[in-house]
Amino acid sequence: MTIPLDAEPVYVSIAELHAARDQIQRFLLEYRFGMQEIETKISILRDEFLNMHDYNPIEHVTSRVKSPDSLVEKVARKGIDPGFESIREHITDVAGVRVTCSFTADAYRLFDLLTRQDDITVRAVKDYIAEPKPNGYKSLHAIVEVPVFLSTGTVQVPVEVQFRTIAMDFWASLEHKIHYKYAGSVPDHLVGSLKDAADTAAALDERMERLHRELRDHRTAEPGMPV
Template sequence: MPTPLDEEPIALSIAELHAARDQIQRFLLEYRFGMQEVETKLSILREEFLTMHDYNPIEHVTSRVKSPDSLVEKVARKGIDPDFDSIRRHITDIAGVRVTCSFTADAYRLFDLLTAQSDITLRTVKDYIADPKPNGYKSLHAIVEVPVFLSTGPVPIPVEVQFRTIAMDFWASLEHKIHYKYAGAVPSELVDSLKDAADTAAELDDRMERLHRELHGPKPTGPALQV
């Protein structure tokens, strides 16, 4: 009985390969446009704070769109049907924007300012600042939906936006590098050390925010965070 290894490979024509490539590129391009829409909104807020106020809560903004290989790996890992409609329904972090703030209160304030905009739809939010992950990870994750206006009409695109402080971002970057180095099998003593470092980073955030309030007073907040 023949096995899958004995089967003839599926031959695709050059035209079919080009068509598949073009479909993937167009699909990911929509997410790049959605990411850029969110980046523009944050850039406007940052410019307003720099020009009109005496304090800018945004330290820096980074962004990325998953590569085709990374997207394929996630589709396979989650057992999602490999068609664009299914991927669009089930994977919401294809486009991601990370906002690094000075203080914890800034993360919530920027979340409020972004999600209060009329063309932004908040789909989900996970508050890992108030309720950190067991390993100590802290960040405010929001999936927002923004309209992208193409020549064929508007397309609603989900974008994952993460809000975190400088200390949270530094810890998360270090944790990611360690997990990459050990391929996920991190020694228990390092896991414990990372948790201790997360606690220390949280204490630093609290201390710096208290100092900031003593110097400048409390900042006004936007709408209450709805989880």
């Protein structure tokens, strides 16, 4: 596109900039509230396991809401309309919660405990544990909707929740750092090494889960031992 040399410059007032900033902040605030609702639900489950059971499957929980810059970059990358309604429809990971578990079975157990709650609606599930990505990435992803009660009314907010084991999380963190360092152009030999490391992490998960199951069965067999 050619801009005429005599084109009038476009001026944006300070008031307009403030108004645009406030709109974005209000938009992202809804996602922050939705994220906090999910965090509260996970926190309640964790406290219940800590106080009423002998085993807590939740190792740690992290969360984030995309920054305005990150959101703008994703809108441009996906080529969608930049309006708020379009973003609501097409971008479902504006808010994210990651639950790191002890064992693979815990990921599915916590997913079930969260999604069976009456006010949670499941929009989509991607089981990368059962079917890992080609690079070896494993995690259970769920897009859930949770109601957020505002002074202006109730809004349904989508939140991406990821469930993964410690080994899966460790591998994913290192893989992300390597891709960031090489700006996405990772040498082939490192790609192969990462896949081998993913297979090793999966084998470790299987071995640890087997040991945990044997210990649980042993406790069940002994009278008076907590299960």
